[in-house]
Amino acid sequence: MHAIQATHASKVYRRYSRRHQFTTLKSALLSGSLTRDLRPDETFAAVRDVTFTVPRGQTLGVIGRNGSGKSTLLKLVAGITKPTTGTVDVNGRISALIELGAGFHPEISGRENVFINGIMLGLTKREITRRFDEIVEFAEMKDFIDAPVKTYSSGMYMRLGFAVAIHVDPEVLLVDEVLAVGDEGFTHKCLDKFAEFKRRGKTILLVTHSLGLVERFCDEALWMDAGSMKAIGDPKRVVGAYITDVEVGEEQLLAAGDAKAKELSTVVSPDEPATAVLPDHPVETAEGPADMFRATEGRWGSREIEITDVQLYGPDQQPGHVFHSGDQMTIRIALRSPVENEDFVIGIGIFNAEGVCCYGTNTSIEELKAVRIFGDAEALFTIESLDLVEGTYKIDVAIHKLDGYPYDYHRLLYTFRVKSRTKDVGIYRPRHAWRFSDSLAFDRAGDEA
Amino acid sequence: MLRNLAQLFRYRGLIQSLVARELKARYRGSVLGFFWSFINPLLLLLVYSFVFTFVMKAAHDPRIEPYALFMFCGILPWTWFSSSLAESAGVLISGGNLIKKVLFPAEILPIVTVLANMIHFFLGLPILAGFLIYYHRPLHASELAIFPLVVLVQLVLTLGFSLILAALTVHFRDIRDILSNLLTFWFFSTPIIYPYFLFEDPLHPEQVVWQAEALKLNPFTHLAITYQEILFFEGPVGHLKWLLLLGAISVVFFLFGYWVFDRLRDTFAEEV
Numbered sequence: 087m088h089a090i091q092a093t094h095a096s097k098v099y100r101r102y103s104r105r106h107q108f109t110t111l112k113s114a115l116l117s118g119s120l121t122r123d124l125r126p127d128e129t130f131a132a133v134r135d136v137t138f139t140v141p142r143g144q145t146l147g148v149i150g151r152n153g154s155g156k157s158t159l160l161k162l163v164a165g166i167t168k169p170t171t172g173t174v175d176v177n178g179r180i181s182a183l184i185e186l187g188a189g190f191h192p193e194i195s196g197r198e199n200v201f202i203n204g205i206m207l208g209l210t211k212r213e214i215t216r217r218f219d220e221i222v223e224f225a226e227m228k229d230f231i232d233a234p235v236k237t238y239s240s241g242m243y244m245r246l247g248f249a250v251a252i253h254v255d256p257e258v259l260l261v262d263e264v265l266a267v268g269d270e271g272f273t274h275k276c277l278d279k280f281a282e283f284k285r286r287g288k289t290i291l292l293v294t295h296s297l298g299l300v301e302r303f304c305d306e307a308l309w310m311d312a313g314s315m316k317a318i319g320d321p322k323r324v325v326g327a328y329i330t331d332v333e334v335g336e337e338q339l340l341a342a343g344d345a346k347a348k349e350l351s352t353v354v355s356p357d358e359p360a361t362a363v364l365p366d367h368p369v370e371t372a373e374g375p376a377d378m379f380r381a382t383e384g385r386w387g388s389r390e391i392e393i394t395d396v397q398l399y400g401p402d403q404q405p406g407h408v409f410h411s412g413d414q415m416t417i418r419i420a421l422r423s424p425v426e427n428e429d430f431v432i433g434i435g436i437f438n439a440e441g442v443c444c445y446g447t448n449t450s451i452e453e454l455k456a457v458r459i460f461g462d463a464e465a466l467f468t469i470e471s472l473d474l475v476e477g478t479y480k481i482d483v484a485i486h487k488l489d490g491y492p493y494d495y496h497r498l499l500y501t502f503r504v505k506s507r508t509k510d511v512g513i514y515r516p517r518h519a520w521r522f523s524d525s526l527a528f529d530r531a532g533d534e535a
Numbered sequence: 536m537l538r539n540l541a542q543l544f545r546y547r548g549l550i551q552s553l554v555a556r557e558l559k560a561r562y563r564g565s566v567l568g569f570f571w572s573f574i575n576p577l578l579l580l581l582v583y584s585f586v587f588t589f590v591m592k593a594a595h596d597p598r599i600e601p602y603a604l605f606m607f608c609g610i611l612p613w614t615w616f617s618s619s620l621a622e623s624a625g626v627l628i629s630g631g632n633l634i635k636k637v638l639f640p641a642e643i644l645p646i647v648t649v650l651a652n653m654i655h656f657f658l659g660l661p662i663l664a665g666f667l668i669y670y671h672r673p674l675h676a677s678e679l680a681i682f683p684l685v686v687l688v689q690l691v692l693t694l695g696f697s698l699i700l701a702a703l704t705v706h707f708r709d710i711r712d713i714l715s716n717l718l719t720f721w722f723f724s725t726p727i728i729y730p731y732f733l734f735e736d737p738l739h740p741e742q743v744v745w746q747a748e749a750l751k752l753n754p755f756t757h758l759a760i761t762y763q764e765i766l767f768f769e770g771p772v773g774h775l776k777w778l779l780l781l782g783a784i785s786v787v788f789f790l791f792g793y794w795v796f797d798r799l800r801d802t803f804a805e806e807v
Contacts, residue, residue: 099805100805161804164638165638166634166635166636166637166638166804167801167804167805168801180638182636182637182638184636184637185632185635185636188632188633188635188636188637189632189633189636189637189639191556191560193559193560193563194556194559194560194563198556198559201552202549202552202553202556205548205549205552206549206633206637206639207637210548211548211552234563
C-alpha cells in the first residue's frame with residue numbers, strides 16, 4: 087500500500103514578461119478575453135516528469151540544490167498546488183510543515199492561535215483541547231501562551247507553529263527544511279518526534295539540505311536537479327552522488343574565478359610593468375604595498391621574472407580546485423625569465439577565508455640557495471597531506487629577490503576548497519586518533535542535524 | 536464544484552473560529568474593545584440625526600421623517616454589503632500565506648469576511664431597535680418574520696459578489712481601486728438616502744419613470760426597500776415578491792460566483 091505516489095508529475099509555472107505585469111483589467115477587457123491574458127507568455131517547469139512511490143511507513147528524503155524543485159514537489163504532494171500534468175496521489179491525513187505558524191494572527195493570543203491553526207491543519211476543537219497542554223509543553227511556551235503572538239520572538243513563533251503541526255497526528259508528514267527551529271535542544275526534540283513518527287509507521291517526506299540527516303534517517307533519498315529526478319534509492323548512494331556533483335559544480339565555479347585571475351595576469355605585457363596592477367594598487371607599486379600582509383588580492387612586481395601560470399593538482403594528478411581534507415595537493419608554478427637570473431626566491435602562502443595565514447614558506451626560509459633561472463621553468467610544490475579543515479582557501483604565489491624586491495607577486499589570486507565529512511573547527515587538522523579505556527564506549531553515529 | 540461546495544460544510548468549525556478571530560482581532564488593543572461594534576453605529580446615527588435636524592433642515596417628504604432613522608435603516612445593511620465587497624477584494628492577497636503554505640480551501644477567506652461583517656451588522660441592530668422604540672415605530676410580528684429572509688437573501692448575494700471579486704482581484708489588482716469608487720456610485724444608485732418613491736409623480740403614481748425602472752435593476756434596491764418597509768414604514772411589506780425574485784437570482788448568482796472561484800482556484804497559490 088503506497089502512501090504517496092507521483093506518476094509523471096510536472097509543474098509548469100508561468101513566467102510573465104514585464105509587459106504582462108502591467109496588464110490591467112481594462113486592457114484585458116479591451117484586447118480580448120480574460121482567459122487569453124491569463125495564459126502565460128513563457129513557462130518554467132519547476133518539476134518535470136517525476137515518478138516515485140513512497141510505501142506506507144517509509145521515510146523519503148529529498149535533496150538537491152536551491153531551486154531544484156524540492157519545495158514545489160512538496161507542495162504538489164501536499165495538494166497546495168496541482169500538477170500541470172501527471173498525478174500525485176496521497177493516502178491518509180497530511181500535515182505539511184512548510185511554513186511554521188503560517189496563519190497565526192499577530193493580534194490575538196498564542197492560545198487562540200493554537201486553536202485556529204490546529205483547526206486549519208485538520209483537527210477538531212475537542213482534539214486540540216485534549217492535546218493543548220502537550221502542545222504548549224512541547225513548544226516550551228507555558229509562560230507566554232496568553233500573550234499576543236506579535237510579542238513573540240521569531241524562535242517562539244516557529245516553535246509554537248512546529249508544536250501545533252506535529253501534534254496534528256498525520257499519517258503523512260511533509261517537512262520542508264524546518265529543523266532549523268530554535269536551539270540545539272529543541273532541534274533534538276524535533277528529531278526525537280520524527281523518530282517516534284517513524285516508529286509508529288507514519289510516512290514522512292523530508293526536504294532538507296542536511297545530508298547527514300537524510301543518510302541517517304531516511305529509507306530512501308530522492309535527488310532533484312533542475313526540476314527533474316536525478317536519482318532515487320539508497321540514501322548513502324544518492325547522497326554520495328549528490329556530494330560529488332556539488333563538488334564538480336564548485337570546481338567549475340572556482341575554475342571560473344581562476345580564469346579571471348589568469349586573465350588579469352595575461353592582460354599585462356612584461357614591457358609595461360606599471361599596468362600590471364589592479365586598480366586599487368597605485369601604479370608605482372612595483373615595490374609592493376607597504377604592509378604586504380594587509381594587502382588585498384592583486385598582482386604586482388617588476389616582471390623581470392614572471393609567473394605565467396599557477397595550477398593545482400589533486401592526488402590523481404588532475405588539475406582541480408576542490409580537495410578532500412588529507413588529500414595530496416600539488417601547486418605547479420610556471421615561470422619565465424627572459425634573461426638569466428640568480429637572485430630569486432619562490433614563496434607560497436595559504437590563507438583561509440578570514441585571511442589568516444595557515445602556512446607560508448619560501449625557498450630561502452627552507453635554505454635553498456638560488457643558482458639560476460633562464461627561459462621557461464616550472465616549480466612544483468607538493469603537500470603530501472592537506473590537513474586543513476573544511477573551507478575555502480586562497481593562495482599567494484610569489485617570486486622575488488632575496489632582499490624582498492618583487493619580480494612577480496600574486497596575492498590571493500588562486501582559490502581552492504577543502505571538503506570534509508567531519509565538521510571539525512579551526513584551521514589545521516592534526517592527524518589524530520581517539521582511544522578509550524574499556525569502561526568508556528561510543529557508538530558510530532554522527533549527530534549533525 | 537459541487538463536491539467542493541459540500542466539503543465546505545466540513546470546514547464550518549474553521550469558519551466559525553476565523554470569524555471569531557476576525558472580530559476579536561479587530562478591537563484588540565482598544566480600550567472599549569468589543570463595545571465599538573455598538574458604539575460605531577450609534578455614533579453614526581447621532582451624526583446623521585444632528586446633521587439633518589440642525590444643519591440641513593431641508594424639507595423632506597413627510598413620509599420619511601425622522602429622516603436620520605430612515606437613512607439608518609438602509610445604511611446599516613449597506614455597510615455590511617459594501618465592507619464585505621471591499622475587504623473581499625484584498626482578502627486572498629493578504630491571506631496569501633495561508634493559500635501558499637497551508638492546505639486550505641481558499642473560499643473560506645471571503646466567506647469569513649462576509650460573515651464577520653454580518654456579525655457587525657447584527658451588533659448594530661440593537662441600536663437601531665433602541666431608536667425605533669424611541670421614535671415609537673411599531674414593529675409587527677408578521678413584518679419581523681420577513682427579516683431573517685431578507686438577511687438570508689443579502690447574505691447569499693453578498694457571498695456571490697465576494698467570491699467573484701476575491702478571485703478576480705488576484706489576477707487584476709486594479710479591481711481594488713475601481714471598487715471603492717464603484718461602491719460610492721452604487722450607494723447613490725440605491726434608495727438609501729432617498730426614498731424609492733422619490734421619482735414617482737404623486738399625481739400619476741402609475742406613470743413609468745425611467746429612473747425608477749433603472750433602480751429596479753440594482754439588486755440592492757430591493758434589499759434596501761424591504762429593510763425600510765419592515766423597519767420604517769407602516770403597513771404590509773409590499774416588496775415581498777421582488778425580494779423572492781431577488782432571492783432566486785441570488786442563489787444562481789452565488790453558484791456562478793462559486794463556479795468562477797472554483798475555476799480560478801488553482802491559480803491562486805501561484806499568483807498571490
